[in-house]
Amino acid sequence: MIGSMSSSRSVFRLAIDRITTVFGFVALLALGVMAILLVYDVVMRYVVGRPADWVLDVVQLVQVTLAFTAAAPVLRAGGHINMELLPTLVGPRYQRRLEILSNGICSVGCLWMSILSWKTFSRSYQITEAAYGIALPLYPWKFLLPLCFFVLALEFFASFLEHLRNSERS
Secondary structure, three states: OHHHHHHHHHHHHHHHHHHHHHHHHHHHHHHHHHHHHHHHHHHHHHHHOOOOOOHHHHHHHHHHHHHHHHHHHHHHHOOOOOOOHHHHHOOHHHHHHHHHHHHHHHHHHHHHHHHHHHHHHHHHHHOOOEOOOOOOEOHHHHHHHHHHHHHHHHHHHHHHHHHHHHHHHO
16 A cells, blocks of 8 residues: 555656656746847847847746746755755754645645636636737736646645655654
8 A cells, every 4th residue: 555655656756747847948948038039139239220129028928937937847956045044943853844844835825826826817818918019918928827836836745745755754
C-alpha cells in the first residue's frame, strides 16, 4: 500500500515537473521575444527615425507572460525569496512543520487566486476586451493568470507532499 502511494506521488511529481518545465521554456521564449522587440524599437526609433508605436504595448504583454510563466519554474528551483526569521528560531523538526504549513497555505492561496482570476478572464473574453493602443485582444493574456496560478498551486502542492513524505520518514 505504501509503495503504491509513493509511486503515485512520484508520477504526480513527474507530471508537475514536465508542466513546470514547459512553462520555463515559455518564459525563456517570452524573454527572447521581449529582447527582440526592444531592439527592433531602438533601431526603428534611432536608426530609421520612425518609432513603432505598438512595440511597447506588446512588450508589456510579453512581460506579463514572462512574469507569470516563470513563477512555477522559479519556485521549483528554489529561487523565490524566503522569510527565514521564524525557521531559524526553531529546531529542525518545527522547520519541517513550518515548510509543510507554508506550502499548504500557498497552494490553497494560489488555487483561490486561480479561481478569482478565472472570473476576470471570463469577463474579458465575453466583452472581447482589446488593448487601447493597438487592436490586440487581451483575454489570452488574462487567461495566463488563472492558468499560471493553477500551475503554481500544483507546484506548491507537490512540494507540500514531498515535505510531508520526508517528515514521515524522519
